Amino acid sequence: MRACQNDSTIFSELTVANESSVASANSKWAGYADQLAQQAQTASRALVQISGERKQKWLHLAADRLVQQQAFLIGENERDLAKAPEYGLSSAAIDRLRLSATGIEKLATALREIAALPDPIGEVIEGYNRPNGLRVLKTRVPLGVVFFIYESRPNVTIDAAALCVKSGNAVILRGGKEALFSNLALYRVLQESLRAAELPPQAVQLVEQTDREIVGELLRQRNRIDLTIPRGGKSLIERVAAEATMPVLKHYDGVCHVYVDASADLAMAVKILQNAKCQRPGVCNAAECVLVHADIAQEFFRLAEPMFAEQNVLVRGCELTCSMLAGASLATPEDYGTEYLDLILSAKVVRSFEEAVEHISRYGSKHTDAIITKDVGSADRFVQQIDSAAVVVNASTRFNDGGELGLGAEIGISTDKFHARGPCGLRELTSYKWIIRGEGQIR
């Protein structure tokens, strides 16, 4: 039992450094943020009394309505696309911004898939009786209010709203200004369907103002917002984590390694490396670095060379790598630990298993790291010693993904250890509550 008697003498021992991070600021948006957060909290209290069936109904209504209102959605999306050059968006960013008829169909399918997932709320995580007759249950409950900050991909508006509300949470969405018209249009569809399904409309709110100060104000609302999820580049996430006064679910980056052990099946290693690096280089679970045991390095690079050439992979390696692999250029110290998100791969020949573990501990980002080995001891030690959200033996790093691991849709992949780690689906958007039933027991 934690005793709570105050030791007044200790209070003087702490500096009061960041009071500003919790004090309510007086910016012109404080009231607006306050209202959004308060409405979300009220909606979240209503949501705990709403059945899984009603939430499913909402998801199906929203899916139908997205398809019905396709013309309207595409029209509003075009207004954003027209402004894209003004914001200096790259052609890849414009691609991600675009809502096509096929894209809208996919969104509707995603909503129906989320509807079909098991409802996490009410699940009994543990239950037992105590010797004194108390019946103890630990049951799954929503977190409450989620603040979701993302960039210019409008499909995230739909995914995030669906996952949060399905898991019983109210959500405040803040998308990038480049997608404002698209988001407002999608938001209208979500609102109409919330009303049609008799869910509290404020279960989903979109920050309609684009002033940057609003994000800061919302990040101060720790009494009303239970979790913030930033989704975007590392710099965005770092800033959110620094400013937030509530927990943040995040990953900064995915510097994923493939270590080819001395005993590896080298053909398998090449196939896995190709998949991990090339199947979708722009995502966080793609490999960024290959470590190769010296004993088999020559042979491995001989086998990998045609794959690198065929897939247009640029290799930046250590001196040994360069001596063994035609076309490899010498890596700078900055290459190790870099998340290229591109067809570039850093490479290093290591003299031992320990050197590989050491390298990953130093340069990795605790996201996903793989070993290719036939040796059960190496596999076990790798699994034990590598401190990453997912550790993979003889398979591609690309499997650290909610869908691939059977969680269904995911809201992100966490590299944190507190609360959820790895892919975060519906369950990871929940907490639990202890329910203790007795018939008069006292201590």
Add this chain to the structure above:
Amino acid sequence: MRACQNDSTIFSELTVANESSVASANSKWAGYADQLAQQAQTASRALVQISGERKQKWLHLAADRLVQQQAFLIGENERDLAKAPEYGLSSAAIDRLRLSATGIEKLATALREIAALPDPIGEVIEGYNRPNGLRVLKTRVPLGVVFFIYESRPNVTIDAAALCVKSGNAVILRGGKEALFSNLALYRVLQESLRAAELPPQAVQLVEQTDREIVGELLRQRNRIDLTIPRGGKSLIERVAAEATMPVLKHYDGVCHVYVDASADLAMAVKILQNAKCQRPGVCNAAECVLVHADIAQEFFRLAEPMFAEQNVLVRGCELTCSMLAGASLATPEDYGTEYLDLILSAKVVRSFEEAVEHISRYGSKHTDAIITKDVGSADRFVQQIDSAAVVVNASTRFNDGGELGLGAEIGISTDKFHARGPCGLRELTSYKWIIRGEGQIR
């Protein structure tokens, strides 16, 4: 899958407010904090390779040594006691500071009990095969490094070290300066036994310097410290939460309610209220407020009156309470929501179940709230609608406690929803890791 392609345009959208909270400060203690955190991280990496048996051995060695070195420990404790007047400690605080022979025996027993608890590390939380043959395990792993901040009770030094290391974490302890000599002495015992058990001695480190800036420096070490646990008064915890750049496991206060429903067994209600309020008034799961349904208020207060008199409970109630209960004084608005930690109880007559829920939502601290009722509908709705770490039906609020719920020793009771909620034992000091094994699978 979360795509990580950067949308560079969004970075400009966020203010850079609290950069100071993450930037490495240049105070004279930055280097010292850095060293402590680095050593803890190194020790935590060694700890993941150490068997449960070795950790048990350490706990038993430490228990034996505490008893053997009793005279030394009591002598050092006396040096703190001698300085207590200088620090202006109350007699209650001096009591908590004192280490007696019996107290040391109890500490040794606590260590042996923790040794006997199941080792949480390595537990398979989930495990299944995917259609493509991948074998997926979600296994329990340590958090890494815990920074534990507490006040002047030296026994916490032992409890915290034992729980953290048993759960595979390295811990940095920062006790109150009022207990410095006691803590240094206990720390010496822990160090000797760590060496004797061949555990990394830096698995437990004590901040030996009392300068207040060190806490701030350690709270900036988010890359090396995985979790901070402050244990003390609300003001200490608020400051730690505001300054910390890593997750914080905490509760601010325990404003626990007992709601006596219209259908309650009133004799049971009086017995439970007595236990919840009086058995140990200074702890966080003691009741601070009773809500009584109007239909049975007169009868309830008639039954409760002799108990209040006998137990010296001062009741501060609404006008109706005062009209029904001799000796009750009129509550001010501040009384509701106050954690007295004393034999004082606020009271309110409510007209309905809904009013009780509303009152608890408004004034409670989401710690522990109880309903006394014979009505299954009221019980179910209370359990659903009250958003507290523990919701109790027909039993005392005092049961929200690690020992009482069968968790064994606890490191605190969390009112947060992110990560652990309610009593936190060994398991709540852990995270998990995804282990994915295949034989060459790619996407």
